Amino acid sequence: MHNQDTQKKGSASIWQIAKAVMFAFMGIRKKSDLENDAATLTPAQVIIGGIIGAVLFVLGVMFVVRLVVS
Amino acid sequence: MAAVHGDVHGHEHDDHHPSGIMRWITTTNHKDIGTMYLWFSFAMFLVGGTLAMGIRAELYQPGIQILEPELFNQFTTLHGLIMVFGAIMPAFVGFANWQVPLMIGAPDMAFARMNNWSFWLLPVAATLLVSSFFVPGGAAAGGWTFYPPLSTQGGLGVDLMIFSVHILGASSIMGSINIITTILNMRAPGMTLMKMPLFVWTWLITAYLLVLVMPVLAGVVTMLLTDRHFGTSFFNAAGGGDPVMFQHIFWFFGHPEVYIMILPSFGIVSEVIPTFSRKPLFGYSSMVYATASIAILSCVVWAHHMFTAGMPTVGQLFFMYATMLIAVPTGVKVFNWTATMWRGSMSFETPMLFAIGFIFLFVIGGFSGVICAIVPIDIQVQDTYYVIAHFHYVLVSGSLFALFAGAYYWIPKWTGRMYNETLGKWHFWLSMFFFNLTFFVQHFLGLAGMPRRIPDYNLQFADFNMISSIGAFGFGSTQLLFLYIMINCIRSGEKAPQKPWDGATTLEWTHLPTPAPYHSFEKPPVVN
Amino acid sequence: MVENKSIANVLMLKKLLIFTLIMFVFGFALVPFYEKFCEVTGINNLLRPDIQAKEIQVDESRWIMVEFDANTRGLPWQFKPLQTNARIHPGEPVSVMYEITNNSDREINGQAIPSYSPRFLDKYLKKFECFCFTKQTLKPNETRQMPVQFVIEPELPADIQTVTISYTFFELAAGVSAVNK
Ligand code: HEM
Ligand SMILES: [Cu+2]
DSSP: OOOGGGOSTTOOOHHHHHHHHHHHHHTOOOHHHHHHHHHHOOHHHHHHHHHHHHHHHHHHHHHHHHHHHO | OOOOOOOOOSSOGGGGSOOTHHHHHHOOOHHHHHHHHHHHHHHHHHHHHHHHHHHHHHTTSSSOSSSOHHHHHHHHHHHHHIIIIIIIHHHHHHHHHHHHHHHHTOSSOSOHHHHHHHHHHHHHHHHHHHHGGGSTTOBOOSTTTTOTTHHHHOOHHHHHHHHHHHHHHHHHHHHHHHHHHHHHHOOOTTOOGGGSOHHHHHHHHHHHHHHHHHHHHHHHHHHHHHHHHSOOOSSOGGGTOOHHHHHHHHHHHHHHHHHHTTHHHHHHHHHHHHHHHTSOOTTHHHHHHHHHHHHHHGGGOGGGGOTTSOOOHHHHHHHHHHHHHHHHHHHHHHHHHHHHHTTOOOOOOHHHHHHHHHHHHHHHHHHHHHHHHSHHHHHHHTTBHHHHHHHHHHIIIIIIHHHHHHHHHHHHHHHSBOOOHHHHHHHHHHHHHHHHHHHHHHHHHHHTTOBSSOSOOOGGGHHHHHHHHHHHHHHHHHHHHHHHHHHHHHHHOOBOOSOSSTTOOSHHHHSSOSSOOSSOOSSOOOOO | OHHHHHHHHHHHHHHHHHHHHHHHHHHHHHHHHHHHHHHHHTTTOOSSOOOOOSOOOOOTTOOEEEEEEEEEESSOEEEEESSSEEEEOTTOOEEEEEEEEEOSSSOEEEEEEEEEESGGGGGTEEEEEOGGGSOEEEOTTOEEEEEEEEEEOTTSOTTOOEEEEEEEEEEEOTTOOOSOO
16 A cells, blocks of 8 residues: 555545545544545545545445335 | 744834724725624624523513514524524634634635625625514514425515525625635645644535535525515425425535534634643544545435424435434544543643533534434424524534634734633633523423423423523623623733643744734745 | 736636536526425325226225315315215225305416325325316306315225315416426
8 A cells, every 4th residue: 555656646546545435434544544545645536536425325324224114 | 843933024014004994894804804703793692692581581481471472483583593694603704714824824815805795794684684673574483494484474574584694695605715715725835735723624624515505595595585576486385386395405505504513613622622632633634534524424414304394214214324324423523532632731721611611512412413313202302492402502512612712712812912711711610500501401391392482381391491591691691701801801911922822733823923913924934 | 926826716716606606506406306306206296196006905894084174375265075074985986076166356276285184194095086186277256166086095004083185275376387287
């Protein structure tokens, strides 16, 4: 993860964005990971990731609701 | 770090300023505008508070003594509107005006002239709102959420209210555009996003939320207006509309709105707690993330305000689960504040007292919120005093206490003078005592079934209502003490030392003299 | 340097203003979205005929009292059911006549809005025909009789013995289209 030469803006992998968003939703993140995120993610990636995350959150809750009422 | 960079330039900027009243009307200085915002919101706080005193006086005993039911409803409606849109929101914008440029090393707000406009819209809107008491038919009386059909039926007072909400919305949007641009474009070199103080972060996110949902509020009140006067039927069932749709659109704005009112206070508390614990904020990055996620998720929980409006079970369950999950990032914040205090060398000056009071009471409000989110319970407590207790615990002992903490914390920086610490502590303890006296018993009233927004009640509720009213009168009077403390500080407070709080680490304390000069950071500071 | 900054600021201002405008429009877009959502999910399906999908079994062992109620709001019509109640079996097709009279000397458009007690009755009430599905236009002093045909499904909870079906006529302003265009 801490590969020095990948540390530039926009170089984050999908998985890294997903991880950043997931931790954001819980509200916890290690400082070192955060700095890594800040260095490699662009705002656009974070926003799109956040929106996708929110949609997935909604779908996830909906899925649970389905399970509960069926 | 502590070196004060000479920012006091030889030449006098203040010369070419109009003096007297014109100075305030034409000013584009962020400090002047911030000051005006703060005084305006305090004035509105007193107006809204007076209405609250009226409400509690009427509810002191069962029966109708002081306010006729019509007037009582106008009081509750305007109390809510004035406190939300006139007191709490502008107060936070006032803090942003003062503090955001100081904390990021910017000389002023990005759009100084627009800043002036967005302030001066407020007195206009407030005048409309308050004057609606004196028009035929009186003020709007359908609750601060102005649900139709009441809001499509009322008289001129409702039109004045709609107009005033439009103006207040425009002001908020202009204010947030200004704040966003300032934060994103005007930071001093080296002040990266992840170095920004948390107060700035929370305001950045709040401002985004504002531009996201304020236009929706503007849209929904526009629909009300056209329903009232131009023959549309957005919310009129007879014309094919649906009054429940109003509730959906309103709360799509309304729930993010409640976070708009709490996120900046998270920011203030996150500055105060580390300063007086003499430790850096625990989990700064998680705080940023938690704030952002609260903001996003707050847009998908709105219908928890509508559990009894008629909704399929899947809908109720969805909004119930989503609401309860939102409490997780909120809980993370509380954990982080507590962890910041843990083994810190704490001292308990007034700002810290208010911040700690905030944490305690906000947690109570958060818990009662989660209880309201449980559908079967909410069906019982919806529209009772339980909900009133819930949101006063998060808004009064949440937002308002944080505002007090911020005011005591930064007043030395703003005025160069110290407030009276003894009186400040009195203000805190009296507020704490009377607040709980007023609102804790309202939980019991709500659970026992006392509905909100009624001027009279069953005898069984008499004792708790009397206690609550006594508490309210005490709380109201205590706030006059705050006014006294502030005036006393401004006029004859002791001279503040350069850095009255030794734990403070943000730019306004480390890089500027006290009081902050009229023009600051014209040369950007060096942040390392 | 300063130039650049104010250009960047104005650009930001424009973006945010556009965003604000989009959200304002979004507020209005919620209206058709809401209607579509209710239609697709079958919520709020008060004003469309139901289709008899399956053969409904008549439950001869049970009686339900159905009360009919009629109101007008803000229009000079007289509106009443020809019978005030009916004792029926769940599952049995029922037909009731309502009568409206325009007591004024102008032509008036009206729309009837149903409401039920208990509130969840709509889940068990299948209406095949109703004057509330369209707007009604009455000439001066015209009288009209109109039927409602419905079935109450046998799945109605057993503890419910009396239900009320109520209609309220509202005036439609001239030029306003009826609910179901
Ligand atoms: C832990 C977080 C929270 C949860 C789970 C929560 C949940 C709820 C629920 C379910 C209701 C609806 C109750 C009803 O009408 O029956 C409600 C009402 C309300 N909440 Fe919260 N809430 C939370 C935090 C907050 C915060 C932080 C604020 C504002 C600073 C706030 C302000 C309000 C207001 C103003 C109302 C009442 C609106 C009205 O009907 O007039 N809440 N809350
Ligand atoms: Cu809410």
